[in-house]
Every structure is written in C-alpha cells, then in structure tokens.
Amino acid sequence: MSINAIPEKIVNYNAYLDNDKLIGLNTDVTLPKLEQMTSTVSGAGIAGEYESTVPGHFGKIEIDVTFNTVTEQSAELLIPGAKTLVFRASQQSYDVASGASKFRPLKVTTKILSKGVDLGKLTVGKQTGTKNTFEVIYLKVEENGKELIELDKLNFVFKVNGVDVLAAIRNQI
DSSP, X not given: OOTTEEEEEXXXXXXXXXXXXXXXXXXXXXXXXXXXXXXXXXXXXXXXXXXXXXXEEEOOOEEEEEESSOOHHHXXXXXXXXXXXXXEEEEEEEETTTOOEEXXXXXXXXXXXXXXXXXXXXXXXXOOOEEEEXXXXXXXXXXXXXXXXXXXXXXXEEEETTEETTHHHHHHO
C-alpha cells in the first residue's frame, strides 16, 4: 500500500476451520487483543514506579466467533484439543493519487483451544447469536503478503514485521 492510500474497511471475509469453510457466521469475529505481561519496577533512584513489559509474553488471548444460529460447526468447536481457525479478508483503501479503490488481502491464522459456547437467544424471526470463545495459543497476521505479527506461545516465538523479538533470549536459555 502506498503512503497516499487511506485504509477504509474490510470488504468481506471468510472463516475456515482447518481447510473447511465455516458457513453461517454472524456479522463479525472479535479478533484477539494482545496485552503484554508487565511487572512494576520501583526502587532507589526511581521517582515512583513504572510498568516494564516482559518481551514476547502475553496474558490470555481470546477470540470470539459468532454464528447466526446453533450449528453442527459451533458444537464441533467444543471438542477438546487444538484446532486451526483461519480468517481471510479483503481490505479496501482509497488511493489518493488515482482516486481509485485498492484491495489488499488480510489473513489471520490462529491455533485455538475451546473455552466454551454461549448458545444465544431464541427469538422469533431473529438469529441466536451463538458465540464460541477460544484461547489463542498461536497467532499469525499477514497483510498484503507481509507477515506483521507471529506469536507462538508454546514454542517461545514472537515476531513483529519479520523481526524475531525473542531470538536472543532463546539463544541464552
């Protein structure tokens, strides 16, 4: 994307469980929030305290996937064990120089463990809003073919824009 492009929106997306397309997803998927683990630092010569991040360490990471109705797929996601969910989206931006809309792929790959399901509501003429919640143990975000974030909690890997943040630490331990 050029510097003269204004990111606008997600045009559409599909979700996949392993290689099978998930059908009947509701309007959105709540992508993970990455919150780094911190510790408070204080002591002699420090005017108060501050929060220091622990490189590559994150608290719980959750993702929510909402279905229009109760489905076999939402039930299947409750089966214990790791599963791979992949979200492929098309992002639109406005190219200032040409005045045209441009489109870029976004791919979010997750390895997840089921935490539960909220079956939703039964209302005449409405969707149930069945919501599955998962713990994310692996996350990779790619935009326009470029790897932006890769976090593999169980293999001690954290990369940002291709830079392996934990490489030196892995070598030391």
